[in-house]
Amino acid sequence: MSKTAKKLLIIAITALLAVVAVLAFLRFRSEGRLQGRLVFARTYDAGEKIDNIVITSNVGSIRLRQTDGYWTLPDYGGYYADFRIISRFLDTLNSSTYAVPMPYSDELYAKAHLHSPLQEKQNSGILLQTYAGEELVDAVVIGINDERNRYFFASSPDSRRIWLVNGDYDIPYLTSEWLPHPIVDIPSSAIEMINIDGQVVGRSLSIEEFRDRLGVGVNVDMLTGILSSLDVDAVMSRQLFDEQYPDISVSRIYDITTFYGLMFHFNLYEPQKNRLWVSIKLLSDTLPKTAVSDYIKDNSFLYEDWYFSISPLQRDFLLNYKLM
Numbered sequence: 079m080s081k082t083a084k085k086l087l088i089i090a091i092t093a094l095l096a097v098v099a100v101l102a103f104l105r106f107r108s109e110g111r112l113q114g115r116l117v118f119a120r121t122y123d124a125g126e127k128i129d130n131i132v133i134t135s136n137v138g139s140i141r142l143r144q145t146d147g148y149w150t151l152p153d154y155g156g157y158y159a160d161f162r163i164i165s166r167f168l169d170t171l172n173s174s175t176y177a178v179p180m181p182y183s184d185e186l187y188a189k190a191h192l193h194s195p196l197q198e199k200q201n202s203g204i205l206l207q208t209y210a211g212e213e214l215v216d217a218v219v220i221g222i223n224d225e226r227n228r229y230f231f232a233s234s235p236d237s238r239r240i241w242l243v244n245g246d247y248d249i250p251y252l253t254s255e256w257l258p259h260p261i262v263d264i265p266s267s268a269i270e271m272i273n274i275d276g277q278v279v280g281r282s283l284s285i286e287e288f289r290d291r292l293g294v295g296v297n298v299d300m301l302t303g304i305l306s307s308l309d310v311d312a313v314m315s316r317q318l319f320d321e322q323y324p325d326i327s328v329s330r331i332y333d334i335t336t337f338y339g340l341m342f343h344f345n346l347y348e349p350q351k352n353r354l355w356v357s358i359k360l361l362s363d364t365l366p367k368t369a370v371s372d373y374i375k376d377n378s379f380l381y382e383d384w385y386f387s388i389s390p391l392q393r394d395f396l397l398n399y400k401l402m
Contacts, residue, residue: 130209155315174245190221190231266302273333312387
């Protein structure tokens with residue numbers, strides 16, 4: 079090779095290295111600009127226009143839809159998502175920021191579970207997509223926690239950049255886990271009377287034990303424990319329930335009356351073995367207090383025209399329980 083050719087080769091290599099260095103610098107500066115910025119910046123800017131959120135993992139997809147100011151679950155007929163879970167989740171979407179850029183490698187990308195679950199089941203994270211109508215606003219894959227549990231790994235589905243982001247992305251993977259838990263919470267100390275299929279026990283003060291009509295004491299601790307944390311694993315609208323079970327009859331009736339004059343009326347249905355549904359109605363005594371009337375008015379929408387599937391751990395107990 080002649081000296082001239084060698085010089086030209088050295089110049090070409092030097093120029094190439096310079097271009098690579100410039101591109102690397104520009105990419106680093108571009109990534110650096112994201113540091114401290116919102117991960118879901120476009121979602122934040124869209125505000126109330128965001129009306130659909132899809133959460134996809136390797137176990138399936140969860141759909142959230144905003145309806146009349148409430149976030150609902152279309153897969154459960156539009157029933158309401160748990161207010162505490164959705165509030166915490168939306169707080170994260172509105173505040174999560176890019177914290178630390180990480181050097182890319184295929185190994186880290188897979189280890190951090192940043193593959194989109196739409197493309198791969200293994201080493202995939204949670205794909206969060208926000209929509210304004212039919213328009214996709216943001217799409218981010220959230221991976222696992224970092225070693226110190228301070229951040230989550232994150233990346234865009236169409237990007238090979240890796241970031242550590244802050245925020246609480248420890249969210250439920252199953253649609254049923256977004257239902258309100260518990261669906262009913264009746265404090266044991268608030269219960270004055272229990273009526274199950276006509277069998278009644280009651281008390282005059284919360285510190286007293288429950289007694290039947292003959293004055294015999296009855297231990298209802300297990301029952302009141304369940305009533306203070308009634309859990310469900312599915313919800314169905316009244317219309318769909320009536321279509322599926324047109325001839326079903328009530329299996330059991332529970333009436334729980336509180337010292338405040340508020341009554342919870344439960345109709346239990348067993349359309350098939352290992353499945354127990356319940357309808358819940360809020361009622362008041364003959365002369366309801368203003369607070370009770372307000373409570374019924376503010377909370378009846380959670381129960382009217384809905385049927386709830388009782389979780390397996392509580393189902394058999396409620397179906398077979400007797401006041402003794």
